[in-house]
Amino acid sequence: MAKFGKRTRAARENVDRLATYGIDEAVKIVKGNATAKFDETIELAVNLGVDPRHADQMVRGTVALPHGTGKTLRVAVFARDAKAEEAKEAGADLVGAEDLAEQIQKGEVEFDRCIATPDMMAVVGRLGKVLGPRGLMPNPKLGTVTPDVKGAIDAAKAGQIEFRVEKAGVIHAGIGKASFSEKAIAENVNAVMDALAKAKPSGSKGTYMKRASLSSTMGPGVSLDLGEAVS
Numbered sequence: 001m002a003k004f005g006k007r008t009r010a011a012r013e014n015v016d017r018l019a020t021y022g023i024d025e026a027v028k029i030v031k032g033n034a035t036a037k038f039d040e041t042i043e044l045a046v047n048l049g050v051d052p053r054h055a056d057q058m059v060r061g062t063v064a065l066p067h068g069t070g071k072t073l074r075v076a077v078f079a080r081d082a083k084a085e086e087a088k089e090a091g092a093d094l095v096g097a098e099d100l101a102e103q104i105q106k107g108e109v110e111f112d113r114c115i116a117t118p119d120m121m122a123v124v125g126r127l128g129k130v131l132g133p134r135g136l137m138p139n140p141k142l143g144t145v146t147p148d149v150k151g152a153i154d155a156a157k158a159g160q161i162e163f164r165v166e167k168a169g170v171i172h173a174g175i176g177k178a179s180f181s182e183k184a185i186a187e188n189v190n191a192v193m194d195a196l197a198k199a200k201p202s203g204s205k206g207t208y209m210k211r212a213s214l215s216s217t218m219g220p221g222v223s224l225d226l227g228e229a230v231s
Contacts, residue, residue, distance in 0.1 A: 020225040026214045027185045034178035034216035039070070042178060042185055044192055045221070046171045047211040049204060056203030059165040062142050063195035067184040068159030070177035071112075075156050076100065078116035078124050078138070083149050087115075090153040098123060104130055111136070113156045115144045135164060163192070163199075171196065178216055189214065189224075 021029065034040040050057040076094040077087035078101075087095045094100060094111055101123050107130075114131060116124045116138040124131075124138055131137040138144040142162055146152050163171050175188040193212070200208050213221035 017220075017223075020223045022225050023186050023189050023214075024182070026222045026224055027182050027189070029222050030214050030216050030219060031178055031182055031185065033219035036216075036218045038217075040178040040217040040219070041070075041174045042176045042180070042188075043215055043217075044171075044173045044175050044189055045213050045215070046193075046196060046209060048165055048169045048171060048196075049207045049210050050165060050169050050201060052165045052167060052169065054203055057201050059171065059196070059199050059201055060142070060163065061195060061199045062155075062160050062162050063191055064155065065159040065161060065175060065188045065191055067176060067180060067188055069161060069174055070180060071174070073113055073156050074111040075113045075115060075153055076111035077149060077153065078114070078120040079149055080117075080120070083117050083147070087149045087153060090150040091157060092149075092153055101127060109134060109136070113144065113162075114138050115146070115149065115152045115156070117147055117149060118145055121145060135162065161192075163196070 030042060034042075048059060050059055052058050074093040075091075077084070077092040078097060079087050079095060080097050084095050084097075092115075094103075096103075097120065104127050109130065114124075114136045118140075121138070128137060140146070143152055143155065161173060161175075163173050165171050173192050175192055176185045180188075196209070209226050212224040212226055214224060215221040
């Protein structure tokens with residue numbers, strides 16, 4: 001049996017593992033259990049009734065969190081000439097073309113979001129083996145392959161997050177920090193749940209959202225009442 005420290009045991013005692021909680025109550029519990037010496041990340045995990053091995057059951061998209069993530073996002077942009085200047089002025093952390101591709105090929109992937117203008121995809125396409133597994137490959141459906149470089153950077157910096165279902169049918173999303181107010185965390189949770197509901201794929205049969213839980217970096221998961229969460 002795993003042994004837990006005093007703080008972890010106390011946190012687990014605050015949670016009924018068999019119960020489900022409304023979003024507001026779950027947020028209160030999770031926030032109360034986030035007592036580490038650093039600002040813990042609040043994470044939402046949702047188990048979906050999909051098999052992402054089938055194209056018509058893939059769940060992927062973006063959502064703008066009303067209160068951001070609490071994390072400073074580093075953005076890389078593939079662009080040339082005027083669009084490169086636009087990216088720099090908009091606050092991109094890395095801007096380049098073939099030179100940026102060479103850095104990435106060497107394993108220098110020091111960014112959280114990758115944006116590209118359409119004309120750069122011939123260069124970016126060669127980076128699939130590096131960017132793909134990290135979930136960083138620019139995609140027009142996610143708004144990260146676009147001529148509107150400034151708009152994409154602004155959205156990323158303002159708290160837009162990407163979500164993508166994993167092999168086991170689970171979505172994980174960091175939706176804030178323990179230092180956020182309960183209201184801000186709850187509104188971020190609602191934004192993600194609404195986005196997931198709208199992203200339900202055509203191939204999904206039966207129950208789409210099976211389970212959902214909220215947790216902090218060091219705290220136990222708290223199961224959400226899906227009847228409330230998706231209402």
